[in-house]
Amino acid sequence: MxxxxxxxxxxxxxxxxxxxxxxxxxxxxxxxxxxxxxxxxxxxxxxxxxxxxxxxxxxxxxxxxxxLERHRLLWLFFKDKTNFFKDNIRLLHIAPEQAFYKKIKKMNNVDYVTSDLESPLAQVKADIKNLPFDDNEFDVLICNHVLEHIDDDKKAMQEIWRVLKPNAWAIVQVPMDFSRIKTFEDKNITSPKDREKYFGQHDHLRLYGLDYKDRLEQAGFKVDAIDYLTLLSDNRKKYLALPKKELIYLLRK
Ligand SMILES: [Zn+2]
Structure with missing residues (x-):
């Protein structure tokens, strides 16, 4: 059972x-x-x-x-290394993860906006390549595990950059192959079966490598790739069931 x-x-x-x-x-x-x-x-x-x-x-x-493991790691990172719980912020959360959504909704310091094409948690139904928000509107943006589904991920990155205020920060995580220097994409790989084989999931359009940072920088961001796991003890990592490997990309406009 x-x-x-x-x-x-x-x-x-x-x-x-x-x-x-x-x-x-x-x-x-x-x-x-x-x-x-x-x-x-x-x-x-x-x-x-x-x-x-x-x-x-x-x-x-x-x-x-x-x-999941990566959500718990990010939550610790938000607490430890950002103003997420301290300052009054206007936050755009694209493809809102339920685990975060429930908690953030209750935070008095957060002016919380959610957006997605189809998620039932999204207030604003929108395409990430054409966001219906003004330039320089948000203090913080979270958009995890979305770009690997987007054909023109550069356009999506530029939109994220556009809606952020100067000096605002964003977390835009993607599934990564850390053994890969260069992102693997091939427009001829289109069947769900092949996409799963080469990109790791039936609806992923590429498999990001360590040049993910370069792609973000080309879209205009200042990027820190932070190995936050190395700051935590083995016991803590086990107790909180954290990822085996994850780099947190902290983006600034
Ligand atoms: Zn939980």
Whole structure:
């Protein structure tokens, strides 16, 4: 029964997990309550996290808020290294992750705007290549795991740059192959099966390498690639179920 349930969770696209989760996270939180893992976003502890991903990763999806490893890492980073919880900010969150959304909505210092083409969490339905916002409008922008789905990612980066105020910052993470110097893309790879094989997921259009930083700089950003994981102890990384490897790209206009 348990393995059937975990299998099912892994098969459901995250878009639908968002809707289902509102019904189930409360039940999961009770069922999974324990002391082996802790989620810094929903601030609950569990005896296990859900297994998730392709290939499947053990203990990665928080039963309390559906955060993954990278979300928990970013949340720590926001707290430790940015003004996210301190200053009054106008925030644009593109493709809002549910784990963040629930918490940010309750933050009094954040003037919170969400945008996406289809997410039920988005207030403003919009194409990232043509955002319906003024120049210099936002203090902070979050847009994770979106650009790998966008044909003209340069245009999307330029739009992100445009709507940010001078000196504003953004987090725009993408799935990466850290062994790759140069991003791999090939417009002839179009079938879902081939895209999964070469880019890692059926609807990804490229596989970013370490030149991701260069691409962002070409769009106008000042970029710091921060290996924040190296500042955390092994015990903490295990307890919070953080990524094995992740660079946080902190972009400034
Ligand atoms: Zn959580």
């Amino acid at each position: 348990k393995s059937a349930k975990l299998f099912l969770i892994n098969k459901i696209p995250r878009k639908y997990l968002i809707i289902l989760s509102f019904l189930f996270v409360k039940i999961f939180s009770i069922f999974f309550y324990g002391h082996k893992f802790y989620c810094p976003i929903c601030q609950k502890s569990f005896w296990k996290f859900f297994d998730y991903g392709r290939p499947i990763r053990k203990n990665v999806l928080c039963p309390g808020c559906l955060s």
